[in-house]
Amino acid sequence: MKPILQVSGLTKRYGPGCPECLRRTGALHETNQCPHCRSIIACREITFDLFPGEVLGIVGESGSGKSTVVRLLHFDDEPTQGEFRIKLNGSAGAACNPDPGRNLFALGAFERRQIRNAHMGIVYQNARMGLRLKVSAGGNIAERLLMAGWRHVGQMRQRAAELLIATEVPVLRIDEPPQHFSGGMQQRVQIAKALSTRPAVLLLDEVTTGLDVSVQARVLDLIRSLQQETGVATIVVSHDLGVIRLLTSRTIVMRHGCIVEQGLSDQILEDPQHPYTQLLVNSML
Amino acid sequence: MPLTTAMPTQPNLPSTHWRAGMPSARKRYSYAFLDEGAKREIRRKLLKAVAIPGCQVSFGSREMPIARGWGTGGLQLTLSLIGPDDVLKVIDQGSDDSVNAVNIKKFVRNVTGVPLTTDTRVATLIQTRHRIPEEPLHANQLLVFQVPIPEPLRLVEPSERKTRRMHAEADYSRMWLYLYEDIVRFNEITVGARYPVMVNGRHLMDPSPIPRWDVARLNQSEALLLFCAGREKRIYAIPAHTDVEPLSFEDFAFRVENFHGHCCSRCGCAGSFLDEVIVDESGRRTFICSDTAYCEKMRRRGAAADAAQEENR
Numbered sequence: 288m289k290p291i292l293q294v295s296g297l298t299k300r301y302g303p304g305c306p307e308c309l310r311r312t313g314a315l316h317e318t319n320q321c322p323h324c325r326s327i328i329a330c331r332e333i334t335f336d337l338f339p340g341e342v343l344g345i346v347g348e349s350g351s352g353k354s355t356v357v358r359l360l361h362f363d364d365e366p367t368q369g370e371f372r373i374k375l376n377g378s379a380g381a382a383c384n385p386d387p388g389r390n391l392f393a394l395g396a397f398e399r400r401q402i403r404n405a406h407m408g409i410v411y412q413n414a415r416m417g418l419r420l421k422v423s424a425g426g427n428i429a430e431r432l433l434m435a436g437w438r439h440v441g442q443m444r445q446r447a448a449e450l451l452i453a454t455e456v457p458v459l460r461i462d463e464p465p466q467h468f469s470g471g472m473q474q475r476v477q478i479a480k481a482l483s484t485r486p487a488v489l490l491l492d493e494v495t496t497g498l499d500v501s502v503q504a505r506v507l508d509l510i511r512s513l514q515q516e517t518g519v520a521t522i523v524v525s526h527d528l529g530v531i532r533l534l535t536s537r538t539i540v541m542r543h544g545c546i547v548e549q550g551l552s553d554q555i556l557e558d559p560q561h562p563y564t565q566l567l568v569n570s571m572l
Numbered sequence: 573m574p575l576t577t578a579m580p581t582q583p584n585l586p587s588t589h590w591r592a593g594m595p596s597a598r599k600r601y602s603y604a605f606l607d608e609g610a611k612r613e614i615r616r617k618l619l620k621a622v623a624i625p626g627c628q629v630s631f632g633s634r635e636m637p638i639a640r641g642w643g644t645g646g647l648q649l650t651l652s653l654i655g656p657d658d659v660l661k662v663i664d665q666g667s668d669d670s671v672n673a674v675n676i677k678k679f680v681r682n683v684t685g686v687p688l689t690t691d692t693r694v695a696t697l698i699q700t701r702h703r704i705p706e707e708p709l710h711a712n713q714l715l716v717f718q719v720p721i722p723e724p725l726r727l728v729e730p731s732e733r734k735t736r737r738m739h740a741e742a743d744y745s746r747m748w749l750y751l752y753e754d755i756v757r758f759n760e761i762t763v764g765a766r767y768p769v770m771v772n773g774r775h776l777m778d779p780s781p782i783p784r785w786d787v788a789r790l791n792q793s794e795a796l797l798l799f800c801a802g803r804e805k806r807i808y809a810i811p812a813h814t815d816v817e818p819l820s821f822e823d824f825a826f827r828v829e830n831f832h833g834h835c836c837s838r839c840g841c842a843g844s845f846l847d848e849v850i851v852d853e854s855g856r857r858t859f860i861c862s863d864t865a866y867c868e869k870m871r872r873r874g875a876a877a878d879a880a881q882e883e884n885r
Contacts, residue, residue, distance in 0.1 A: 429752050
């Protein structure tokens with residue numbers, strides 16, 4: 288099976304940078320800040336593949352660089368180094384199908400946005416980042432459709448309604464702004480928005496953090512069933528091993544910007560090898 | 573007959589006037605008031621604006637003898653384009669005689685000596701505020717718009733840095749979203765003046781606060797259309813024969829103003845843009861043409877036709 292998404296050597300540095308940076312940071316040195324120039328190496332030389340229909344987990348503590356990876360893949364930020372390739376089957380969005388050999392980070396902002404609109408969906412931890420809270424829920428979903436070139440109000444509303452039904456948001460509230468919604472409902476609208484253009488890759492950045500446990504369970508259930516229905520390849524970022532256990536089949540463990548361990552989720556949870564992963568598993572409630 | 577007025581460039585001043593004995597404005601300033609460097613810069617920026625239809629080009633807006641926001645942009649374009657062979661017409665919302673139009677007209681005449689006109693067909697250079705003359709323009713005319721807010725995306729994005737990036741990437745989904753929300757809330761697009769248009773299929777452009785009636789007439793224009801915002805320091809243009817498309821959805825088409833069968837109470841014409849006017853204290857309303865020169869022309873034509881009919885009888 289060929290990977291749908293390939294990431295290699297992905298590095299993001301905040302700060303001026305110096306030749307020492309990569310040598311003196313990382314999991315071995317127990318820091319992600321270069322002692323010489325004080326730059327932060329948010330993530331370094333991250334390399335992984337994502338296969339069609341797969342759910343990949345990225346787990347780690349706060350500041351381990353897991354969200355940075357997802358944001359770089361969503362082109363929210365410019366990487367310092369690294370390559371990123373998407374390989375799609377011919378059928379999916381033929382118009383803006385990227386050349387599979389092309390490093391997407393080398394493309395211009397316009398092309399990157401086209402690719403993002405056509406093939407990627409993202410759900411952020413904070414609905415404020417993923418939604419326009421003052422624009423109606425239907426409008427939020429329509430925004431993505433408009434980006435993808437839809438120009439028919441009736442059709443957009445119909446698609447928005449379908450998605451809201453699928454994500455269990457009351458359709459009667461389609462014209463209400465998400466700022467009137469509860470946290471769980473806001474996340475559902477975000478998921479509906481992310482799935483609206485049937486993306487090939489779905490990025491979930493700490494989707495359930497900040498929700499209470501029962502709502503968390505329902506949102507996770509929803510994500511799992513939608514993922515199984517649509518077969519969208521998904522990257523789940525979380526600090527919560529429970530979420531990882533429930534959703535993912537393969538997991539990457541990150542610390543201080545590095546990948547310290549990767550493998551099948553069950554294996555990592557049952558038989559962690561790296562001391563940090565052991566600590567993480569043992570500190571699970 | 574053209575309504576060209578040939579007035580002296582300097583009125584006769586009494587000997588006690590402070591300006592008595594001074595050389596005329598024509599002689600005290602360089603031709604057309606602006607220094608040659610300023611004119612050259614504006615012309616260069618205009619070339620760029622014409623080359624990229626609808627793209628806003630920044631320029632160094634000069635201090636003018638009228639306040640910013642009162643047509644300094646249009647005035648600077650007019651002054652840097654005008655030549656001795658030009659015939660100038662200035663309108664303010666269709667009217668040749670409003671204070672703003674008259675002041676600008678007089679000023680340009682004092683510093684250039686060009687003849688003024690109210691006849692759209694005769695004018696070679698027309699400066700306008702918020703209207704396009706009713707009579708069709710031809711290829712030898714320039715239409716200069718005064719623009720208060722050149723940025724169509726300002727409605728949805730306050731940051732200039734971001735709007736520039738949005739234009740660069742042709743990312744207009746926010747504007748579309750605004751129109752979508754309008755439809756959801758009011759079941760129609762409520763933007764009256766300043767209706768956003770797509771120029772040449774690439775740049776979203778603010779057509780200045782002209783009514784929708786005129787927006788439809790920007791498409792495939794015969795004349796070169798130039799826009800300038802003096803306060804915001806931006807120039808943009810629509811070259812002749814360029815596609816200009818108002819944003820609209822497949823199921824919510826763009827509509828112009830509907831006057832529900834009213835016609836002008838002065839000239840009786842029904843095919844022009846009408847202003848609603850309150851005529852007396854009881855609040856009685858009537859409609860008249862917004863383009864005063866056109867209205868006058870139609871009235872005369874109507875009177876002449878009536879007279880001819882009378883004679884035949």
